[in-house]
Amino acid sequence: DAGVIQSPRHEVTEMGQEVTLRCKPISGHNSLFWYRQTMMRGLELLIYFNNNVPIDDSGMPEDRFSAKMPNASFSTLKIQPSEPRDSAVYFCASSFTLNTGELFFGEGSRLTVL
Amino acid sequence: AQSVTQLGSHVSVSEGALVLLRCNYSSSVPPYLFWYVQYPNQGLQLLLKYTSAATLVKGINGFEAEFKKSETSFHLTKPSAHMSDAAEYFCAVSESASKIIFGSGTRLSIRP
Numbered sequence: 001d002a003g004v005i006q007s008p009r010h011e012v013t014e015m016g017q018e019v020t021l022r023c024k025p026i027s028g029h030n031s032l033f034w035y036r037q038t039m040m041r042g043l044e045l046l047i048y049f050n051n052n053v054p055i056d057d058s059g060m061p062e063d064r065f066s067a068k069m070p071n072a073s074f075s076t077l078k079i080q081p082s083e084p085r086d087s088a089v090y091f092c093a094s095s096f097t098l099n100t101g102e103l104f105f106g107e108g109s110r111l112t113v114l
Numbered sequence: 115a116q117s118v119t120q121l122g123s124h125v126s127v128s129e130g131a132l133v134l135l136r137c138n139y140s141s142s143v144p145p146y147l148f149w150y151v152q153y154p155n156q157g158l159q160l161l162l163k164y165t166s167a168a169t170l171v172k173g174i175n176g177f178e179a180e181f182k183k184s185e186t187s188f189h190l191t192k193p194s195a196h197m198s199d200a201a202e203y204f205c206a207v208s209e210s211a212s213k214i215i216f217g218s219g220t221r222l223s224i225r226p
Contacts (some may be wrong), residue, residue: 004157031212043158043204043216053166091157101165101208103147105157 002026006108012112018080021109024073033103034067034077035091043091049075054095082113096100116141119215120207126223133177134190134222136204140186147188148214149179150207158204164188175199202222 007025013019025032033048047057052069060067064083069075078085089110092105121136139145146165150158162173169181175198179190188205205217 033214035216044219045213045215051167052213093157101148101163101212101214102160103150103158103214105159107155107157 004092004094005102006090006106006109008109009107009108010112012114013082014114015083016081017113018078018084019086019111019113021077021090021092021111023075023077023092023106025075025092026104027073029094029096030072031095031097031102032069032075033093033095035093036074036088037091037108038088047076079111081110083114086110087113116145116207116209116215118207118215120204120205120217120220122220123218123225124221126225127195129191129197130194130197133190133195133199133222135190135203135222137179137188137190137217138186139188141207141208141209146208146210147181148208148216149173149177149190150204150206150216152202152204152219154201159201161190162220167222176183195222195224197224197226 007022031050034046036044046059047067049069067077089108091108093105119138139193148163149161151161152158162171164171164181172178177192202219202221204219206214208214
């Protein structure tokens, strides 16, 4: 069975460019989470969706960050414009329902902003 | 507000020795508690979770954790470490099992 699929796995871009990260959750899962991992701040919850609806975006650091989930099988996290401090590994995770606590993580997208 | 504190960013044990990774939590309501493991260049994987059914929780790969309300702790243990256990381990807390907050992680190294 396919797990959570993220793309790209690695992205190197220059400051000021737009970055779009993509996620395909596990089929049948109706909750989706975006996390960011850095050495300094650890794992931070950015936003999560339930049934394609954003439930809590309080972790989104700035207006430069936006996330969408147009349907049950696809989500994007966009950064525009990107800055060097956005460099991190971004993880997408999905779960069968919102309250099981069992998250299935993708392998992450490593973003480097020069 | 809910939070977790993992004591020790790096723990090193010999193969076959006891593994003990410490986690203390803070929560205003009875919490859900979790341990996740992350192998290099991979996403996190659930090891075990506590949801008030039993205070001693058994997980995958021989790991277990005990919920101690009086100590606000949820330490992870394994009786005998194996080389394949080398990874980063994250304790996590949630007040609703939806919004999960992770600790800073503990890197476990195994000495031959």
